[in-house]
Amino acid sequence: MMSDAEKIRVGSRKSELALIQTRHVISLLKKIHPDKDFEVVTMSTLGDKVLDIPLPKIGEKSLFTKELEAALSTSCVDFVVHSLKDLPTSLPPGMAIGAVLTREDPRDALVLQKDHDKYLLETLPEGSVIGTSSLRRTAQLARKYPHLKVESIRGNLNTRLKKLDELEKYRGIILASAGLLRMGWTSRITKILESEDLLYAVGQGALAVECREDDEKIISLLKPLYDVQTAIRVIAERSFLKTLGGGCSAPVAVCSELTRNKENKFTIKLKGAVWSLDGKEEIIEDGDCAVEIKDVKRCATCPYNFEIEHPSCVKDIENLKRCDTCPSNTSDENPAKKAKLDAIPVDMLKNDPHEHCPVALPIGVDFMGKCPYLEAAVVGKCPVNGVIEGGEPLKQCPFFKDAKLQVLQAHVSKEINTFCGLVPHDDAPLTSLKEAQDLGAKLAENLMKRGATEVMAQAQATIHSSVGTSVAS
Template sequence: MASNGNGCVKDANLIRIGSRESELALKQTYMVRDALQKVHPQLKFEIITMKTKGDKILSVALSKIGSKSLFTKELELALEEGQVDMVVHSLKDLPTTLPEGLVVGCVSEREDPRDAVIMHPSHPTATLATLPKASVIGTSSVRRAAQLKRKYPDLRFESVRGNLNTRLRKLDTADDYAALILAAAGVLRMGWSDRISQYLDDDDCMHAVGQGALGVECREDDTSILDLLAGIAHHTTTLATIAERAFMRTLEGGCSAPVAVHTKVTGDILDLKGGVWSLDGSEEQVDSSSVTLKESDTSQENEEHQAKKAKSIITHCGVVALRGWERRMEQAHTLGSSLANTLLGRGAESILRAAKAQNDAHLPPNNPNLPPSTNLMNSAAQSVSSS
């Protein structure tokens, strides 16, 4: 038996995993649980579900809510209070700066990070390029809308909220949308690959930071949980997503501004492409860069890494560096930050500022008749999710 940090005693062999309660969130949590169970068959795992603010407020576009930690805050509070030992998130929902004392203990192997087109039953063989002019495309993401407006100016893009089941039902049972744009990873994990009409490659629409990967958050001082999670971490996905998160953090982008990336790891080469767009897609800044990832060959630098590690856990944008890969993680972080600074030097800052100002202008004012959580979200600074 052991204390959970709240003075309560818990079974040392019982690991409690926090999750959102949607079907997709649970499928993703089961994936993490099963991976941990395979490595640690002697342990027991319990899943504890809860709703987040993002799950409760579905009538407002994500970009108009303006909240930090839209899909993570309640789960993080449970983690801080010792009610759960770890929390499974879609990594794209996790802000690049985490609450003090919390870290991403591991990042899972990435599912296909691209976006996918799901057509209305009346357009079974269509693509975005062949849809009738003025067709309405549903998407919850300003990132997708901005990029696709440039590519398909004759289409209309409107917000659609709800979990995947809800959005597909809205598509299939009415004529409001000709198609939906969704993260391919979620559709594939739900077992709906047959509904995908088209995958969008980076020339059409670069994906969200962290899209397709799962991040498992835990307490920074919980060494036993960190050791468990290290056993299921996926190294190349971690490298790619650290670069992406560093890109995002340096830009300070989020739900309110269109920021997107495309990464590829080939051997020791990490390629990162990143971009920023105006809300209407009329302005863009896009560039790419790469780095050769290698651990230091000098004993002096290795000793410095070990000394640094001995003092505290090394993290990059909240993600714990993997043992033996610390130098590679630093290089990935530098790649993302440097690419973002390149774009900022070319005018990306003014594009981001204008996009955020446009969204802020549409935020509903605090209203004493609204639930407190709604007003709290309206007054928060920004979201880093790009659903």
């Protein structure tokens, strides 16, 4: 029996989706290393300490990331599983992405009310409300579908779907298809949106395993999970965003594609764009380069298959989903169980404090993570609109202040021995990883020459001004 000292400790957030992702990674590692013993260590966050009755969580980005990375840096955990799009393009000193798993579908998904599921974005009635808290989605919708009305919707996947079903406010919502897949709610997808409809977020659909940069033991352990084809794409995407110096505070989106030419020769294509908040200004560029990747006997389209000798897909441990693209898994055996939404009373949805935050945050501002003061059954605990016991009243949302500081940071630091945070892998020459990184940087530089910096700065200034005005009033 392995002692506690020999256990591999895996840090995780407490949300359902985070635990699904973490357990999935552990299940893959257990198949490769059945002798290893893994322990999930969930983090106690500021929100957990302040509140007793959590409402559906939102964001789960910077606050959760900081807690997990603190545990990593002090060796309380050995690695952490993230949605890659949540990780900044410049990681804290000493941190690295030890592996990215085979990417799931990075595209967005349109989820419509059940009585509107025959519609598409272009055919929805004039004035139909689409819910999203993403600036990149908002700007693209405003540009391509001006007949629609976009409004912010907060909460985790479960809460957003319940609000769509119960509140009769939204005709539809847009979510990442990968999240719906992981939660077992693919049946709710009305349509997968192609990149011609909406470009997606940098890193969307990919799981990343973060570890200490100098922990060779863990990096070696993660190697079988490291999908180089995914890595090439996300390195280009992350380099694009890092060079722009942007993030969720400005409408920025990408689309990447990796095509095999012959043997181990591939071409990576990258498209990136920046918009004004209203979508009227659009600056878009695309480019490509050649890369070399070793041939790996792994189903590149299946996030649940890492058996090299026996190419049969493993089951998703939470949703019993099997790969639809692998020939060996086309039977109706072991069908996916239907996931149900949590029972949340309609009155609670209507009175969700997230919908009544005294700081009128525009769409996209809540990207910095969940607000721990709005996770209570009553609004009065928010320091902007009440007093936390033992705390001082605040006149400005503290989480927006943190967000503003991070937004203004210049992402110019260079990681040592990594590519936008990703460690290299034997299946790809360093020159190929550098080519992908250079492609993203070059594309961003071309956008900046065409005025992307000014467009992003204007978007950020508008958001900051709106929040300041809202708080002051």
